Amino acid sequence: MNSQQFLGRLAPLVLAIVSATASAGPIRLREGMGGVADLGATRCDYYAYIHPNGPTGFNQAVLYWFEGYVHARSGKTIDAWLAGIPGGDQWTFDRIGTHVLDYCTANPKATVADAMDDLWKRIGG
Numbered sequence: 001m002n003s004q005q006f007l008g009r010l011a012p013l014v015l016a017i018v019s020a021t022a023s024a025g026p027i028r029l030r031e032g033m034g035g036v037a038d039l040g041a042t043r044c045d046y047y048a049y050i051h052p053n054g055p056t057g058f059n060q061a062v063l064y065w066f067e068g069y070v071h072a073r074s075g076k077t078i079d080a081w082l083a084g085i086p087g088g089d090q091w092t093f094d095r096i097g098t099h100v101l102d103y104c105t106a107n108p109k110a111t112v113a114d115a116m117d118d119l120w121k122r123i124g125g
Contacts, residue, residue, distance in 0.1 A: 039065045040113035044104030047112050051101055059097045062112065066096060069116050073125060085124045 039062055051058060070078045082088030096119065103115040 040069075040111060040116065042112045043108070044110045044112065044115065045108035047115075048101060048104045048108065051104075062097060062100055063093055065112070066100075066116055066119070069120070070125075073120065081125075082123070088123070091123055 067078045070076065070081050074081050076084070082091055099119050099122070100112065100115045103118050104110065104112065107114065
């Protein structure tokens with residue numbers, strides 16, 4: 001089979017996939033997940049609820065969000081920032097994640113951004 005024959009057979013398949021995708025209708029998201037999830041705007045009660053059984057990597061996503069938060073506030077990576085703070089070496093990724101979850105459990109009407117603000121102050125920002 002030459003490339004023209006291959007493309008000739010592939011074209012109907014591509015057209016079918018594109019047509020099916022376009023006519024599938026709008027994507028429906030779960031309550032509380034309006035559009036692309038903004039972790040900072042996520043209410044703590046929802047975060048604490050979803051955390052134990054949430055999607056794989058959910059805690060990692062929060063750590064990535066905190067990395068951006070630290071960089072915006074300090075201009076440094078989280079590792080560089082923690083290295084410059086007394087006791088910063090005690091703040092592991094697990095401890096950071098635990099702090100956010102504990103804060104959210106204790107403050108269900110707050111947001112994950114509020115938990116990050118608290119974490120920032122607690123660590124020494």
